Amino acid sequence: MSTIHTNMTNIVNLRVHVAPVGFEIDRIAIPAKQMKADRVWLLMHTEPSKDRAQGYMEKIRAQLKKEKIEVQIAHSNRFDLFKILKALREIVQQEEGNDIFVNCSSGSKIQAIACMMACMMFQGKTKLTPYYAEPESYSSVKGEQLSSGLKSVVKLPAYEIHTPKPVLVQALKIIQENGGKITKKEMAKIAHEKKLITVHARDENFQQARFASLDKNIIQPLLNEWRFIEVERIGRTRWIKITQEGLGAVEFLV
Template identity: 55%
Template sequence: MHTVDTIMSKLATFRVHIAPLGFEIDRIILPLKETKADKLWLLVHEKTAEDKSGPYLESIRKQCKKLGVELQVSYADRLSIFKVIKSVKEIITQEEKNYIYVNVASGSKIQAIACMMACMILKECKNIQPFYAEPEKYAAFEGKQQSFGIKDTIPLPTYEIQTPKPKLLQALKIIHETPNQKITKKEMAEIAEEQEIIVINSEEKNHSQARFASLDKNIIQPLVDEWNFVEIEKIGRNRWIKITEEGKNAAEFLI
């Protein structure tokens, strides 16, 4: 049998699971037993009033108590892949010193994709293991737990997703947080120098020109040409740096 425990070190002292909450109990609880987990992070739909998985949350809460597993809940819109990615990333960052198992089998397809993408984005973190919990059987009728038992837990490979360099993300954050999510090139150049996103070594008389050149080469050009996160819009005498739809989506989980 494949087990996620064979991937991680037997010397792990604190083991954390991340799992989306859906209509599953066994596929969340049994892997906790298998890996002797210490903590479970449940990804719960943020609109609790319209969420039908509430009873499953209470069942999992009781099971965790019996197992002595600490339960933490993170709320995110299960229909937003970017918000789920961000939630998983934040949990992984918080738990980065522990061994982290990411369960992609217990929630929706969107949540499963988001969990895998979060693992790929944080590929440099070597103590993450996504896995798929294969059930022994499925429910015959709707309205019940969707599956029962665990036939196998299958480790999943992760491949790195390239992300922009920190300075580009810092610049994207500035644009994303400005009114209407656009900023003049002059104002951006000033802020970028102040926050040391760009560094100018020219003489004072050429300072402004050098600052624009550095901003163009090191920040604007990569964000426009390599990532398509911003675009340049000319209005009157001013040039505005404006975030694109792709940039807005990236900002949801990268910054």
Template identity: 30%
Template sequence: MDDSRGLHSVRRVHIAPLGYEHDRILLPATRYDADLLYLLGPTTPSSSSPDYHDDLVARLVETGIEVERVDVDLQDIYDVLGRTTTLVARHGDDEVLVNVSSGTALAAVGTTIACMTTHATAYTVEPETNAHDVHREPRTTGVANVESLPDYPIESPTRPQIAVMDYLAKQAEKGYTVRKRDLIEFAENADLRFMVDPPTTNRQSKYRRLQSAVVDPLTEKGYLDVRSAGRRKLVSLTDIGHSVYVAFEHKLKFG
């Protein structure tokens, strides 16, 4: 008898923002034998939700594709980016394809960047025809061609930097202010490599390590705000820093 323990069956996972589309989501998923399709977008029905979305989901399910709706603001690049990268990371051993042409323009940017930072492959779908009133019928019908986008790598914060950003975000949620001294203590307790390897007991050395590994690079990118309060240095995430943290926090869980 064959021992199949340890074997992994690779799944074909598709991710698609759910805009005013039908065929541009349905046909690539069925044509390329998707096992699972994540539909990104609002999960709460509203008066503006087109009727053909229900038909889309029904037809996907009829073909044997598992469908999961994921609540995402398609007008928020970082929400799209964060949700997409997290889903891709969840399927680290699977083949992941991302439809970057089925949602809003901002969703296209977010999903494209997500593919640049993960192992997912982005693709665009060229429609055969274009409709007009998207509330009455889909914007497009049929699929003329499906093309993969070139993969351009993009740099994300390092895992230790994301860990510090995570700490700052959670402390801010509690209403706490964070000093550099607090960040040093957190880095030591979390065994972040830049702080503990090699070990040091020198206080100034710890501040220099924090500054060079985290504070300086993230401040230069506009992710951190450092301000003086008397003799203390208070550190917080900027708005864009928080958005970047949301986009890449999956690295803390999935590596």
């Protein structure tokens, strides 16, 4: 059996594993034990009564507790990519400074995709390492876990994906909180009040300078770089509207 080995003498941070729970036990429990995890976050569906993986979670938790590995439970809608990403971001924030190993082979396909994306987007002070646990065998017997044993753990490359600057995320939140659309005039006022933009101009040029700062620092990046908003002119009024992509970003970045 080959796996990822961690040298205790070189690491002072906690080794934290994150794994969505599906219909497998070994694929989560064995890598955590082999890699000497200090804590494991099990990601479950938001509605336990409708989650058929509940029994598997209990067995995983029992196995890990025997190994004196702390277990934490997090919840998200297993069918919603953005809600899964949000749950993962919250875990990363709580575990800031620790070494996080993310199991991208357990749970559903959507959860696996979210785990890989999270490792690419939330790299920072906290080191995120995605991995794939290859089982020894698969089962087709109803009522049994889908796979058993552990053949190897493969470390996956996590190329960094940039996320919008905090000021842009705050701007998106403002638009969302105003029903998904806001006039440019009102946006300029709020952005200036919340210090998302700065204006250096005399009173007679203040309004024009504030619009210019909003365009350069907020509207253009969100519109052209991220495609999170669209701008529509109705009469003499310009409206800033959040796009579906923007709504998705707000979902897991705020």
